[in-house]
Amino acid sequence: MITFNMLVVVCLTYVVLLFVVAFVAERRAAAGRVAWLRSPLVYTLSLSVYCTAWTFYGAVGYAARSGLEFVTIYLGPTLVLIGWWVVLRKLVRIGKTQRITSIADLISSRYGKSNVLGVIVTLMAVVGTTPYIALQLQSVTLSFAVFAERGPAQWAMGDLNATALWVAAGLALFTVLFGTRNLDANERHHGVVTAIAMEAVVKLIALLAVGLFVIWGVAGGLGEMLTRIEASPLAETHFNSGRWVGLTFLSAAAIFTLPRMFQVLVVENADERHLATASWAFPLYLFLMSLFVVPIAVTGLRVMPEGANPDLFVLTVPLSQGQEGLAALAFLGGFSSATSMVIVAAIALSTMVSNHIVMPLWLHWKEAGATVSGDVRKIVLRARRISIAAILVLGYLYYRLTGGSEVLAAIGLVSFAGVAQVLPALLGGIFWRGATRKGAAAGLILGFATWAYTLFLPSFGPGVAMSAEIMVNGPFGLDWLRPQALFGVTGIDPVVHAVFWSITLNTFAFFAVSLSGFPSPMERLQGAQFVNVFEHSSGARGWSHGAAEAEDLLMMAQRILGSREAQALFQRAASEQGKAGYLPEPTPEFIERLERELAGSVGAATAHAMVGQIAGHSSVSVEDLMAVADEAAQIMEYSSQLEAKSEELARxxxxxxxxxxxxxxxxxxxxxxxxxxxxxxxxxxxxxxxxxxxxxxxxxxxxxxxxxxxxxxxxxxxxxxxxxxxxxxxxxxxRGQVSLNRQRGNLRELLDRAVAATGSLDTQARMAIARDPASEDVALMTDTDRLSQVFINLIANAHKYCDAAAPRLTIVVRRLPEGTAVDFIDNGTGIPKKSQDIIFEKFSRLGDHSSAGGAGLGLAICREIMDKLGGSIAYLPGQGGAAFRVILPASRAEAA
Amino acid sequence: MMDLARLLPVLGLFAFMLPLLGGPEGISRTATNLVYFFLAWFGLIVMAWALARRLSREGLDGEEGEVREGGDGR
Amino acid sequence: MGRTVLLIEDEPNIIEAIRFILSRDGWVVHTHSDGTTAYQSVLEKRPDVVILDVMLPGKSGFDILRDIRGGSETGALPVLMLTAKGQAKDREMAEQIGASRFMAKPFSNTDVLSAVRELAEG
Incomplete structure (x- = not known):
């Protein structure tokens, strides 16, 4: 028989173990031995903060009440994880390049580093998460109570409250100790993450142990278990399609919109590749967590007395079977589920609160600016510690106010629906460049309000936060505004109703407002960086040159990053610029980089504001905007320019x-x-x-x-x-000193004259000259003497150089668009390719023999003449012999 | 490979929503459904595992350029 | 018995001039105008002296000279080279290959005559 005191000892021992694990992990990390701390396994296990006490205990209760439906809470995350390539990978990459500290920071940074959005998301997260924390405290106290009831000394309710307070205090201590050791988002909370990974293992083993026990210890085998399911009240599954789809959607959204999930999934991610492992390992974890839920529920319904709380079957079933040790293990599993959720949620919320609420307020009060003395670092850390404590106090108060009621049990889904309001702004922000700050704000506010009105406030029960009158008849008797039947849509499950309307209105407002306005320059810059995060990781420049003094920047950076880190950063930047010392040139690039470093500590909006106090207002140049507006086009243009340039070079x-x-x-x-x-x-x-x-x-x-x-x-x-x-x-x-003697002539006459003039050359071999007199009948208005000089030269050349056994010269007259072409084609070997380029140069008589009469000036003269006559002469390759084409300009030819 | 990575969640969605269609008036045996869901679920995990292995081997940064959506920056 | 000269030259007027000059002095003058068959002609005519122009259709005078110097029967044949180019490098080339005498165009008639005489005696 396990006593209550023993349980307390076990519990305390476990807590000490957690502290030791976290402490050792921090020590190892400090010593630089982070290899296994940053393994994909630890990353995957840390994701298990998704499985809170609500799922650890609640899933069985859920199954006992509604059968299979509980599984949707795990199916959503499974779909998102196995589809990691589409959304999660992009989120993680953005988180890294933009040094995102929280989901509020992501939204704020995406929409032009708007702190208003940061505040909205932070408030939503606090409102949505506080009841959830209360739920964890309740589950721990309830599980204590299970043991207490069996103990000799009956515990009063007051003792349970004290337990809750102690638990809350212990968690606050742990979180402050290990969750606020450093500021930089990229320096991970190794102690916390490792402790959570250990808790993940504990809760999995606990649930599996209970499951194995009920199957083999109680039912006596798998077959028997299935038979018992068939015989149980859960034998038939009544699929409620609306709830099924709605809950799957909600849980899918929750996996990255819940602040604590965003914290472990994106902020604490050490290596993008870990996602690949988590993509199958985390679904496997969820698979194992839910594998025995139905058997435990069925067994509980069977062995426990009527009216027993199904939410505690995980504990009470082993106890009823006399398995004290197993029950204690199950207790530790539930304890782990609750504590790990609270720790991570507190860290995530405190980061948001300090970065988006406390720091902006502090900056506002210290209008003189960040240059005044005072260690910002200490202030930020203190703000976080206070936030953590405050959040836990809030959770505790919430528990005290509503504890034990049915309200708390339902709060899990309510919370999911609340944080899911971030979804349109988040997805729109990373996939759509046209999304604007106003659109995001409108969507968030409208969605959040709808959620509060239709789900959150009614969840307290009629007459608590919302009068029964409104619930039934709507406000001011407006029937169509009834919280659970908006616009007269009745007969839907309240959760599905709320999710449907809030997300629909949210999305609609987000798109409508985004489309009706233009994003500001800063939003465009950030939007391009987020949406195209895989194409370029370089920072957009939002700062103009020269406004900031490097020394002022260093002073500010020291107070946020710590003097050692800040000096190292500045020194590195200076040496990269080729300067000695600690003060780099405050170029826009450097300021941008500094801002990103600071953003890792205090969030994008605050960092932007702080740098802005020193560097002056950020300026986005027209060029920057152009670059963003059609970056794709530019990149393509650039590469085609490069291509053209290299082609030009080659040419x-x-x-x-x-x-x-x-x-x-x-x-x-x-x-x-x-x-x-x-x-x-x-x-x-x-x-x-x-x-x-x-x-x-x-x-x-x-x-x-x-x-x-x-x-x-x-x-x-x-x-x-x-x-x-x-x-x-x-x-x-x-020298162009020639005077042309234009006169009327006929092409055929000129050719006749040229052939006759060269007849005397025809000594050794008789050269046949083929002509088509009909086509040669072209009237000319030109310097006929000069033109016949060209013809004579060409015919003479054929006589001299045509080396065929039966030499033959063909003269062809053609009409071309550019004029009349006269081709002189012989049947010799022609002119080799390499010589074709130079035959029109002076003195370029080919070969080295004297049989040719001239000095190699003939073709050069021909070319000059044709130039003067406005025509041209060219070698015509590929005619089976030497071939020249003389072109007489059309206007001249037809002027006759 | 990249397309498969995008297709897998769709496949999963199909598998998880399929039972909604079956059964007279949306009622079916829990034991059967239980076995179906866990088998489908496990199958998806195995596929995701194989896919992750392939993608990791090919290099995460995959040469594929992310498809640009709505790049007109309206 | 007249001594024979083979004149390898393609310009008809120059052929006529040299033929006149040498015939008058009692030489038998054979002429040949085609570079490609010139060496063949040397072998057939078996002249005492060869007068060889450098620029010939079909084959350069230098190549013909090489053939002559390379042949066993013609290796020692006196060859007077004529060139119209008159550049130093042509003279060098001719001497290198083994021309007995080298003369630039235009030449003096007496120079040609005495050169041919010397070559025939030498």
């Missing part, structure tokens, strides 16, 4: 390379020209000199010889003159 490099190749080749051509021109001049001169000498010698020459030799001298002199003429011609053309 320039290619052009340079080509130009260089061309230059090199031209330079080689120039060298070659010197020997070429030398050759072209010396060859005729050789003949001239030789025959002159012969003539001068006065040797006996026949008349024929005399005539012949003098005519050779004459011809070679002409040849020399022609060469010099070409050179002069080209230089005149190049």
């Amino acid at each position: 320039t490099a290619r052009q340079l390379r080509e130009a260089n190749e061309k230059l090199t080749e031209i330079s080689e051509q120039k060298d070659a020209f010197l020997s070429q021109i030398s050759h072209e001049l010396r060859t005729p001169m050789t003949s001239i000199r030789a025959f002159s000498e012969i003539l001068m010698e006065g040797a006996a020459l026949s008349e024929d010889q005399l005539t012949r030799y003098s005519s050779i001298i004459y011809e070679e002199a002409i040849r020399l003159t022609r060469l010099l003429d070409d050179l002069l011609d080209l230089s005149v053309l190049e």
Whole structure:
């Protein structure tokens, strides 16, 4: 027989153990040995603060009353966890990059660091959580009472109240000791988290032990258990679809909107990867927690006397079977569930209260600013400690006022529904950039008011917080405003009714107000950072340059972060800027970074306000806004700009390379020209000199010889003159000093003349010239002499260079959009690709042989002429031989 | 893989809401439902476990860019 | 028995001038204009002296000279090279390959005549 005193001893021992575990964890963390403290297992177990005494004891009671429905409280979180990739991952990432300290801070930070929103969410959280804390205190005292009733000394109700007070005081002490050791949200509460992980194990083992006992110890096996379920009042499940869906939704929302859940899930998260483990491990934990709920309920209904409180079956069933030890274990499980919830909730709420209510007030009173003396750090910590105590006192008072009533048992769902009001603003905030502060505030207030009116106030029972008159007939006799039948919708379960209306109105107001206004610049910046948290983690700049003195900033930072941390931070920033010492340049980037550091301690809104006192009003430049407005477009533009730039670079490099190749080749051509021109001049001169000498010698020459030799001298002199003429011609053309002699002409006549002029060259092989006279009948208004010079040159080139066995030149006239094209295509080997670029350069006669008569000036002259005539000449590749295209401009061609 | 991660909760929702459809006038045997729910639940946990393993191996930061919603910033 | 000269040159007027000068001095002058078949012609004509132009259609005079110096029967054949380019590097090139004499165009008739005589005797 376990005595009450023994139970107290066990309980105290357990509490001491908790303190020791927390203490050791803190010591290990301080020593830097955080490996297992930050393991995914500890993270997953810490999430079990979801399972409070309400679920530990209450689930069985719930099952005993309503059958399977209790399971919805676990199904919602399961769905959210296995869908972690969609919402939780984003929340955790945002929490890290923005150094979020609480759910109120998240909402406040998202909507332009608005403290109004922070205050609203904080108040909602306090209102929603305090009754819940009271519920925990009640469950602990009730479980004490179970043992006390069996003890020799009967406990009076007053003793139970004393128990509640002691429990509350003990929890306050623990929370203050381990929950307010540091300020920074990113320095985690290792002691608390570890203790909670241990409690998670205790409550799981306790519930599993009781479950195994009722199946194998009481029923005598699984089959028998199922038979007993079939025989029990719970044999049939009456699915209430509305409640089923509604409760699943509520519990799904609660898993990240409950302040304590947000605390362990987001704020205390040490590593994003832990979420991956928790995504299956936490549902598994919930699975195990609920596995034996129905068997325990069925057994309780069977073995316990009529009228026994089903909420205490977990304790009373083992006791009734004489399993004192098991009952004690179950007691510890319930105790663990209650304490861990209270501890984490107190930490989360105190952070909100101090950051969103106390600090702004303090800043307001100290208008002179954060630069005045005084350790902000101490003030913040003190504010948190006082908040913790105050919250527990509130919980205790609430328990005293409503304790023992049916009200408290229902408060779990009421609380869930209350904090779920944050959901639209939260999800809208992280997925929709158009969400505004006003929209969020409108949604929160309307949703919260609806919740209070339809669920919270009526939950106290008729005539307590709300008169029975209003409950039945509505306020002022307005029937359609009846709290549990809004707009005349009757016949729905009150909880579902309240959740439906509050969330609907909340969401509607949130969207409607958001859409009807524009987000402020700061909201846009923050909104972009939250919604696109995976794309960029860089901070938006909300600060203008130069307004703040680094020294003032350091003084302020020291008082919040502590002098060592602040100096380290400043020194690091200074050295990153390439400066020695502790004072970095107060660039917008640095101020932004500092603000984020401070936000980790006092919340975004307070940090923003404090920095604002020194740095002046934040300024959001037009450029910043533009950047936010269409960041996606910008990023894409930037990358395409980069691409274009690199393409441009590549193109320039290619052009340079080509130009260089061309230059090199031209330079080689120039060298070659010197020997070429030398050759072209010396060859005729050789003949001239030789025959002159012969003539001068006065040797006996026949008349024929005399005539012949003098005519050779004459011809070679002409040849020399022609060469010099070409050179002069080209230089005149190049300098643009040529005067064109435009006259009417016909393309066919010009070609006839050119073919005739080159006929004399046709010595060795007879070159066939293919033409289509009909197409050549084009009237021209141009310098016909110059144009035929070009044709002659091209035909002559074909004569000289076409190396086919049966040389053939095809002249094709085409009408093109840009004018009349005259193509000269021979059937030789053509001009190699590498030479095509330089053939129009001067002196670029290809090859190194002299069979060609000119000095390589012909094509260069042609090009100059065509330029002057407004047309063009180009090499036409891919024609099976050398091919040139002369284009006569259309206007000129048709001007005839 | 990412799509599967998004699909899993939908699958879970389907599994958990399915019994609402069945049974004459929404009444069914608790023992049967109990077994069904815990089996479905466990199946989901196993799938989530497999998925988490795959995702962790591929690297959490997954190259996928988060789909932008309502980016017009109205 | 007249001594023979093979003139490898593609300019008809220059061919005529050199033929006149040498014929008058009692030389038998064979001519050849195509670079590609020039060496073949050297082997066939078996001249006492070769006069070789540098710029020839089909094959450069330098290449022909290389063939001549490379051939066992023609290795020691006196070769007078003519060039219209007259650049120093052409002269160097010619000497390197083994031209017996090098002469730039335009040349003096007597110079050519005496050079051919010397080469034939030497």
